[in-house]
Amino acid sequence: MLTVENLHKSFGGVNAINGIDLKFDAGTLTAIIGPNGAGKTSFFNLITGAFAPDQGRILFGTDDIAGLSSPDIVKRGIGRAFQIASIFPSLTVRETILGAVNAHRGWHTKLRRRFPLGEANAQADEVMELVGLTAKADKLSGNLSHGDQKLLDIALALALEPRVLLLDEPTAGMGPEERWQMIDTVHKLWQRKQMTLIFIEHDMDIVFKYAQTIRVLSYGAVLAEGKPDEIRNHPKVIEAYLGTAYEKGRG
Amino acid sequence: MRSTVWLDIVIAAAAMAVLLLLPLVFPGKAFSDFMIRLSAFAIFATSLNLLVGYTGLVSFGHGLFYGLGAYSFALMMQKLGTSIPVAFIATVGVSAAVATVVGAICIRLKEIYFSFLTLAFQMLLHSVIIAWTPLTGGDQGLTGGVPRPPFLGIRLDDPQHLYIFCSAVLVVSLYIMWHLVRSPFGYTMRMIRDNPRRAEFLGVRVWRVRLLAFVVAGVFGSIGGLLMSLFVSSAYPDFAYWTVSGEAVFMILMGGISVFFGPLVGAVMLLLLNDVVTRVTEHYSLMLGIIILCFALGLRKGLLGFVLWAWERRRAGAQ
Amino acid sequence: MDPQALLTCLSTASCVITQTTGGLISGMLLFLVAAGLSLIFGTLKVVNFMHGSLYMLGAYFAYTLYTATGNFTIAVVGAALGVGLFGLVFERLFMSRVYNTDVLMQLLVCYGFILILDDAVKIIWGAEFLSMGMPAAFQRPPIMIAGGILPVYYLFLIGVTLGVALLLGLLLTRTRAGKIVRAAAVNPTMTSALGINTALVFGGVFALGGLLAGLSGALAAPVRSMVAGMGFSILIESFIVTVIGGMGSIGGALVGALLIGLVRSFGTIGFPLFTEGVMFLFMTLVLITKPSGLFGKEH
Ligand SMILES: Nc1ncnc2c1ncn2[C@@H]1O[C@H](COP(=O)(O)OP(=O)(O)OP(=O)(O)O)[C@@H](O)[C@H]1O
Ligand SMILES: [Mg+2]
Numbered sequence: 001m002l003t004v005e006n007l008h009k010s011f012g013g014v015n016a017i018n019g020i021d022l023k024f025d026a027g028t029l030t031a032i033i034g035p036n037g038a039g040k041t042s043f044f045n046l047i048t049g050a051f052a053p054d055q056g057r058i059l060f061g062t063d064d065i066a067g068l069s070s071p072d073i074v075k076r077g078i079g080r081a082f083q084i085a086s087i088f089p090s091l092t093v094r095e096t097i098l099g100a101v102n103a104h105r106g107w108h109t110k111l112r113r114r115f116p117l118g119e120a121n122a123q124a125d126e127v128m129e130l131v132g133l134t135a136k137a138d139k140l141s142g143n144l145s146h147g148d149q150k151l152l153d154i155a156l157a158l159a160l161e162p163r164v165l166l167l168d169e170p171t172a173g174m175g176p177e178e179r180w181q182m183i184d185t186v187h188k189l190w191q192r193k194q195m196t197l198i199f200i201e202h203d204m205d206i207v208f209k210y211a212q213t214i215r216v217l218s219y220g221a222v223l224a225e226g227k228p229d230e231i232r233n234h235p236k237v238i239e240a241y242l243g244t245a246y247e248k249g250r251g
Numbered sequence: 252m253r254s255t256v257w258l259d260i261v262i263a264a265a266a267m268a269v270l271l272l273l274p275l276v277f278p279g280k281a282f283s284d285f286m287i288r289l290s291a292f293a294i295f296a297t298s299l300n301l302l303v304g305y306t307g308l309v310s311f312g313h314g315l316f317y318g319l320g321a322y323s324f325a326l327m328m329q330k331l332g333t334s335i336p337v338a339f340i341a342t343v344g345v346s347a348a349v350a351t352v353v354g355a356i357c358i359r360l361k362e363i364y365f366s367f368l369t370l371a372f373q374m375l376l377h378s379v380i381i382a383w384t385p386l387t388g389g390d391q392g393l394t395g396g397v398p399r400p401p402f403l404g405i406r407l408d409d410p411q412h413l414y415i416f417c418s419a420v421l422v423v424s425l426y427i428m429w430h431l432v433r434s435p436f437g438y439t440m441r442m443i444r445d446n447p448r449r450a451e452f453l454g455v456r457v458w459r460v461r462l463l464a465f466v467v468a469g470v471f472g473s474i475g476g477l478l479m480s481l482f483v484s485s486a487y488p489d490f491a492y493w494t495v496s497g498e499a500v501f502m503i504l505m506g507g508i509s510v511f512f513g514p515l516v517g518a519v520m521l522l523l524l525n526d527v528v529t530r531v532t533e534h535y536s537l538m539l540g541i542i543i544l545c546f547a548l549g550l551r552k553g554l555l556g557f558v559l560w561a562w563e564r565r566r567a568g569a570q
Numbered sequence: 571m572d573p574q575a576l577l578t579c580l581s582t583a584s585c586v587i588t589q590t591t592g593g594l595i596s597g598m599l600l601f602l603v604a605a606g607l608s609l610i611f612g613t614l615k616v617v618n619f620m621h622g623s624l625y626m627l628g629a630y631f632a633y634t635l636y637t638a639t640g641n642f643t644i645a646v647v648g649a650a651l652g653v654g655l656f657g658l659v660f661e662r663l664f665m666s667r668v669y670n671t672d673v674l675m676q677l678l679v680c681y682g683f684i685l686i687l688d689d690a691v692k693i694i695w696g697a698e699f700l701s702m703g704m705p706a707a708f709q710r711p712p713i714m715i716a717g718g719i720l721p722v723y724y725l726f727l728i729g730v731t732l733g734v735a736l737l738l739g740l741l742l743t744r745t746r747a748g749k750i751v752r753a754a755a756v757n758p759t760m761t762s763a764l765g766i767n768t769a770l771v772f773g774g775v776f777a778l779g780g781l782l783a784g785l786s787g788a789l790a791a792p793v794r795s796m797v798a799g800m801g802f803s804i805l806i807e808s809f810i811v812t813v814i815g816g817m818g819s820i821g822g823a824l825v826g827a828l829l830i831g832l833v834r835s836f837g838t839i840g841f842p843l844f845t846e847g848v849m850f851l852f853m854t855l856v857l858i859t860k861p862s863g864l865f866g867k868e869h
Pocket of ligand 1: 011012014015016034035036037038039040041042043083
């Protein structure tokens, strides 16, 4: 579904991505872990066209999407949500999601008819239902709680009916209870929508419980990949990362 | 959905009816002159708000289109002797074309650089008008008057007809723009104002939406200038001077940037202020400056924005 | 449009010299104003739209001080300090309240002040054109170079502004205060985290900008006539200069100001109606090709 070959990107002198080769099969649930600054977010940025890679290929199906613009890539079926929820503060939840639905269907430049277009309503309702924001549909996005803003960010991506969904630390900045709720929602989404889901996560309990496979990044390169059990006992991973972060995740 | 569209049309028709009846209450020429100037400025300021308030594009040079509308219309009437409807439509076409080119160049720039580039284009037009004396009459403005031949029984050299015509253009223009900000496109504009990066990751080609908004705003901005040239039967370089853009910005901020009718209310306020303050004191600048400071430091939502906000709060409190 | 006249002028040494010196002093006066504008933008990321009014205040302050004392040095120094103080007060009391709003509110506050100051000047000094006259020390025959005229005062003015430009450069690159200002420009949160009082830095930058504009106005007083609203054209020109040179770049401001000064002085001969047009054309071209300006850093 998504194959990355020999990916490189540097910012000034920093080699944020330093030769990554990875393959994500259709319908899988993958976690990406790695210490701060490992290049996880940059990896997502390259896949979604926020930056063009310096080198390497990004195959979506059989097409090389490296260097395409973000809208082009999104339109092919890759959606993403952000480490810090990226929303539209002055729009209500419903308006936000309707806007995304319109964009997905190419209706976002329609001048003549009223917003929202009737046909879009049903899909927006479904998306809000999926992430559990129905009750807050008419609240201003900017007034939502942190957790709900993260949910809304994910809902925006879902409205695009992506085949691949990239979630950058969906549980960032949440309390323990909220985290599990969030990841539960994400897991259900994955099961219902049967999409390829890749999420970045620092909480190892969550990662080991939910991920089918785990990819470990460090200094812009792949340190290890495998099933949760293999990663748990991987000496390099323990050395480079788990030692500290595992504790941190619990504490 | 249908029913609200009808409601809008009914409201627009009612507004038109009120505008038609108002001269019975205020029969003087002063009133109709005021209303004609108001219609030009209200359309112009509202069109600028499509950019500033709705799309987050702070243009300092929207007066480009005011001047362009006035001069292209007046010149077409004067030099080509076309009929008013033809010149009207041609002016809209010229403005759309210019807005497409200027917009495509300007929207590539971010924030203050965008603002400055729009200003530079406007001042370029102003300089061309001043320098191209044989065509434009230079800093004296177009001399010889703009002919206003009758069409469809409408005689715009008759002040009454002109009043009705301007009122109709005002209502129709505001209706179209109102409709526009309530269309899916209008919501996309607001999304881009809030967070253009996120919009890109929803598949929105942000520059296209911005360009379209720029063109629409430019077209309506030029209609404002057109009405003014009809009213004064001429066109002056001042129409393309930066002060025109500045006045529109004040109208928007005085009325309320976050509300559709804010610029209309702001236009009424600023024009009234002009008339009243110049009558009671010679220190017009001083008064206006103080009032502007009050808005900038105190009433940032603008008058209409504040009233609506207070009303919302009272309603929320009552529940 | 008169290209013939321009060619004739360019082929005679006297005309070239007269126009060049005229262009140079316009450029130097403009530089002082634009440098402050550029500095304020570079540090505070705020466009001070009332910067031209500070120039106007400088001229009027100098006029009053000179008529009162008859001493040109006192007039210039006093005017510059006075306007610097005014800039500080304006920043602390008004501008600092709109830093966190959008640029339109900043524009509004500044425009309010432009209007108020213009009327205040009319009330205090009258609405007519005022002229201060050349101080006695400079009332001597101009230097003639190849038939071109170089008034002595011009020489003085160019010397003073070049000195100020040099001092400013040293201040920004060599002193602790200058380093703080440049650091604040790059990262205001970092400087405040380091325990540096950002309010002080911002106020100081505004005061310095005001001082420069006031100095420019005071130095212009002997060679320009004064009127309420005189700050406006220099404001527009300093915008053009800062955009061309790169906002935040003092060297860029110097080059841009000299360029605009020369365009103005030769333009009045070759294309009197389109000199402003040429300036805006420059500005447009620079913005299109290199938005950060000829000497600005890309970001
Ligand atoms: N736009 C950019 N410009 C310059 N440097 C960047 C940019 N984006 C990322 N970097 C650098 O690339 C490196 C990788 O950053 P990235 O955000 O991808 O890390 P991360 O793995 O997501 O870390 P975290 O867990 O803290 O989110 C860092 O050193 C960062 O400073
Ligand atoms: Mg990250």
